[in-house]
Amino acid sequence: MIAVYGMSASGNCHKVRLTLDLLGRRCEWIETDSAAGQTRTPAFLTLSPAGRVPLLVRDDGQVLAESNAILCWLADGTTLLPADAWQRAQVLSWMFFEQYSHEPYVAVARFICGWLPDDSPRREELPRLHARGREALAVMERHLAEHTWFGAPSLSVADLALYAYTHCAGDGGIGLDDFPGVLGWLSRMQAVPGIIPMPPPPGLRNTD
Known part of the structure; x- marks a missing residue:
């Protein structure tokens, strides 16, 4: 049994x-609200000096941080991570793209819109984040004009990594209507049993 914060x-x-669900891996999920400071407690910082989630803890006490590293460890030896070295490198390249060219804009725009108050000065960042987020989506769109998935002939951890923030880009004000290839890929993703959308951020939840 593994635990995931x-x-x-x-x-x-x-x-x-999503990766755990697709692989049928059981885990103890420990809900940890980083926005409420739960990753900055002394106990959590003992596990993860960086103070970030997700964090995976094996039953032998070994700890693994960084979301895409966790995905690769979970998927090793499965169809979600190709055994062929070249295909595996292609998958990794899209996972690096997700962390460096996609997540810093799409995810941060979502954070600002979903967690920060309307008068937050950080909302001034949104035009730049939207522009850079759309650039990342355009890169994905060009790839999808010739490929069904990212990095491999079938669904891989690269698709799971990119799905996480792409499917909810609208939460941060980044629309997907101009990216039909991305929308088609999202439809393929959501047709896979076990792929479910992410809960909305607190600032965008229906309070009726």
Whole structure:
């Protein structure tokens, strides 16, 4: 049994949950609200000096941080991570793209819109985040014009990594209507049993 400290409304955590579900791996999910400071407690910082979720803890006490590293460890030896070295490198390249060119814009825009108050000065960042987020989506769109999935001939951890924040980009004000290839890929993803959307951020939940 493994334990995962995660925040359900976080895309970086959601991709880990999706991978676990697709692989049929049991785990103890420990809901950890980083926005409420639960990753900054002395007990959590003892496990993870970086103070971030997701965090995976094996039953032997070994700890693994960083969402995409967790995905690769979970998927090793399965169809979600190709055995062929070249295909595996292609999958990893899209996972690096997700963390460096996609998540810093799409996810941060979602955080600002979903967690921060309307008068937060950080909302001034949104035009730049939207522009850069759309650039990342355009890269994905060009790839999908010739490929069904990212990095491999079938569904891989690269698709799971990119799905996490792409499917809810609208939460941060980044629409997907101009990216039909991305929308088609999202439809394929959501047709896979076990792929479910992420809970909305608190600022966008229906309070009726």
